Amino acid sequence: MLLTLLSHQWKANYRSSVFQKSVALNIIMGLLILYFGTIFLVLGFTLGNILGKVAPGQSAVALFNGALLFYFLIDLFFRFLMQELPVLAVQPYLHLPIRKSRMVHFVLLKSVPSMFNLVFLLIFIPFMFREVIPAYGTGAALAWLFAILALTLLNNFLLIYFKRLLSIKPILTLLFGLAVAGLLLLNYLEVFSLFAVSQVVFGAMMEMSWLAAVPVLLLLGAYLLNYQYLIAHTYPEELAVREKTNVEGKGIAFLSRFGELGKLIELELKLMWRHKRPKSMLMMSVFFIFYGLLFYPNDTYLDGFAWLIFVGIMLTGMPMFNYGQFVPSWQSGHFDALLTRRISPYQFYAAKFWIFVPVALLAYLVTLPYGFFGYKIILVNTATLLFNIGVNVFVIFFFSVYNTSRLDLSKGSAFNWQGVGASRFVMMLPMMLLPVLIYLPFKFFGVPYMGIAAIGLVGLIGFVFQKQLLQWSANWFLKHKYKLATGFRQE
Amino acid sequence: MIEVKNIEKSYSGKVVVNIPELTVTAGEAVGLVGNNGAGKTTLFRMILDLIRPSKGKVYSKGLNVAQSEDWKEYTGSHLDEGFLIDYLTTEEYFKFIGDLHGLTDGDITERLLPFMDLFNDEILNQRKYIRDFSKGNQKKIGIAAAVLSNPELLILDEPFANLDPSSQIRLKNLLRNLREHKRMTMLISSHDLSHVIEVCERIMILEKGQLVQDMQTNENTLRELETYFTV
Incomplete structure (x- = not known):
């Protein structure tokens, strides 16, 4: 069933006039992806050397770990600006005998293979091979990568949840944003160091691989949060992100x-x-x-x-x-x-x-x-x-x-x-x-x-x-x- | 009022409209009937200079519509939702149209009075954008906007479609009033044979882009039309 839905999505994209009409555009897009992909790959392979030059004497992996929390916070911010909410045009399916839970799973899983989730693997994976595996061994490195992947997806689902709430309970989204901004502010005021926290957290994961299960559990939690919300709101009127506010027709006197x-x-x-x-x-x-x-x-x-x-x-x-x-x-x-x-x-x-x-x-x-x-x-x-x-x-x-x-x-x-x-x-x-x-x-x-x-x-x-x-x-x-x-x- | 001369429109060799001669005199109400794909909307679009004819010309008051823009002053039209500015509220839209024709707020309110029955308290003061109205209500807004400027020529494409029975009857009476009191020239296409006969004194049947019949309305017209369209 999920596959059928997936094929419908694919057709909707593939048959849209934009995709078919502009071959030139697709070529340009392809070149852009290739360009940035190469940059990220090169960065991934050389990052160890670069970090070694910037801060000689320190472990590249430790520096990298220290930056990871910042990365995830900034990632959240950019996702908020740019990532679109995944939507399946559910309306044509609602009157058919398809279980709602399947549709909700589909809508949620659809957001996983997005550029936001995958492109940075181009940095992380080469870095893992060049720096992490030699220093910590394959098992620890895989746990490390697994944790990062889980956190990326956690970001993905957290953002989807809060962005969806933005139109219904904007206060919650605002609080979430304030929490993120507060963390960065506290770090700036040197109340505590995000860098140190990040180093300790990801360092610990390399020492004790089973800790990688924590981000996975968080991810599952975020997924369930989304699922609960969507399953209770499968009506097209409620899924639509458009706010139904009363509009005032005002002219601009000037x-x-x-x-x-x-x-x-x-x-x-x-x-x-x-x-x-x-x-x-x-x-x-x-x-x-x-x-x-x-x-x-x-x-x-x-x-x-x-x-x-x-x-x-x-x-x-x-x-x-x-x-x-x-x-x-x-x-x-x-x-x-x-x-x-x-x-x-x-x-x-x-x-x-x-x-x-x-x-x-x-x-x-x-x-x-x-x-x-x-x-x-x-x-x-x-x-x-x-x-x-x-x-x-x-x-x-x-x-x-x-x-x-x-x-x-x-x-x-x-x-x-x-x-x-x-x-x-x-x-x-x-x-x-x-x-x-x-x-x-x-x-x-x-x-x-x-x-x-x-x-x-x-x-x-x-x-x-x-x-x-x-x-x-x-x-x-x-x-x-x-x-x-x-x-x-x-x- | 409107003169169509040798007009033809073809898409990749296939002729969709071909009308050698058509004249509509001022004050006349013309009903255009025909099955889907007969070319009604295409003809209207050419009269409104929205499509360039492959051949021939359309004259409004003697001026070629493709060259002069004078016809816009005295022509009101509503073909489909594309004629509405859907991100405005109804009031803003009417005000915008009114401003284009130099109407004051008072004028607009006064000219909308005959529409109050048709609007059925569902159109004005709704605090929502036009895009959020139902199809039927959007149609009512479009028709009112077309009539707002008190045009000499009114062009409507399937005005009765999407309307509930009461609204259809109210619209029919409204159009007849406009005919009697304002001597408005009308071009109306419709699939509803009985309504269009009651509004229009002249009925034209369009089939595969050709004008196949052109008749004055009388008590037998409905039966003739029904016979014609019975396959």
Whole structure:
């Protein structure tokens, strides 16, 4: 029976239009998996040496054990942000003679073979072979790995449980989050050392292998907790994560001053706020603010300009790119309505434009503190901001007419490839390359600062001629609207 | 009001709609009947410029709908749920439509008054999004939104489907009132032969994309239609 359900799931995935349509996307995904997989594997094999260099004289395994608890806590946090709740569309099965317990087991077990649970084995297993087995013997090493695996799955089931409770008993989830944060805080305040605790706990497991049974028991407990909860709530209405709250229809008074344009902007903001996908996309954009930390502290990046331009475009433009890649698919659910109502394509695009400009400006202001790493950053980011709102906006609009697949707004955006077309990847190229191309000749003639000014100037010119460019975007859209409408009508 | 000239739509060589000539004069109510796949919705979509015809043109008040957007000012339409902005509440949606046509809140309330019977206290002040309404209630919202702008031309695709019997009768009376008092031109497709006959004075039968019959309604129409559709 479980196998039948599994085959249904497989068919649902395999036959979904996303999977079948975009071979290119699957190839890109495959390459990404291969890339990160290789990185993790290499890391797993070399971690012993790296740790030996960082802290010479100490046992690599002891250091690794000390970090494990941190790893599990951070793992929980990332799962909370990104992991989706496993759901089987149970509705079609409920009226059939299938035992509920089987379905619940299926839904739960389905979450095990996920990337979150498996990818880090690529680090743990090579590390075990290189470091743990030579030092402690095979039996202890296997117990150690077994414990880690059990704890990973414990994380998996704990998270699923608390994330599910989030919509029903948010207090419990909040308490759980506070407990995790409290542990990290206590460690920070040096009340006790998580590092030492972690070392003792995992060290003990290597000494006394039977202790590995403890995490397994915890795992069983978490599994049962989930099981009890789900078996009591197998009604589709209760399984659905959507909260049934009373909604208040509120307008944004400030926007009504801008007439029809303000109306459209308000509508778009409501769209963002009332759907899961745009909301989670906004959350991810917020995290992207920290992208600069990868580059700016490193002097090699600060010396030249090309990298700074790249980072500047990303920092001031990321929220815009994230949202813009699905223009106008966001409206795919009611696209026919927009076409038959008194809304001109010009207004439609002008509304998007006036959402993007303040957002880019906000991203620019929020990332201004990076200026502490060097005044150059502020110069470059100002130029890239202008370029984003004067040129890249219209690059987005140009590519927008190729987004002909319907977008499902009710799913989260992490690892969600539904509605993602190849145009999205092509779109990034001109947005990244154009400013660098503008800059290069100036660099060649030894006046790099003029190059930065030129990027800003080109952006400014685009911004000044926004009316004409928007009109052009609207006409471009009109040429493609039938194709878009047809694409969006296909579920 | 509406002139269809030599229109044809084909998908990969298969003709789904082919209508050489069709004229609807202002104030006329036209009922479109036909089995599934006859091309009713496709024809409506071409009239609303949602699908590009393979051949031919549609004129609304003499202007090609694919080139001018003037028809949007005086045309109200509801074909399916895709016409609703489903993440708004009903009130927000009506307000949005009203704003597009420069209506005040008072205007909207007044224009919705005739719908109160049809709404049956299930539509307004529900504190939920349109996507959470039932199909039937979504249909009522869509029809009300289409009528809200007081359009000269109203296009509805199967307005009676998904409605309960009382709602069907109320909607039928409502549409007849709109005809009599506002002289609204109507294009209505329906599978319910008796309702569509009561609302429309002209009935057209569409079969496999062809217009096979075009007749004025009289006391024998229902029987003729039933004979036609009896296989």
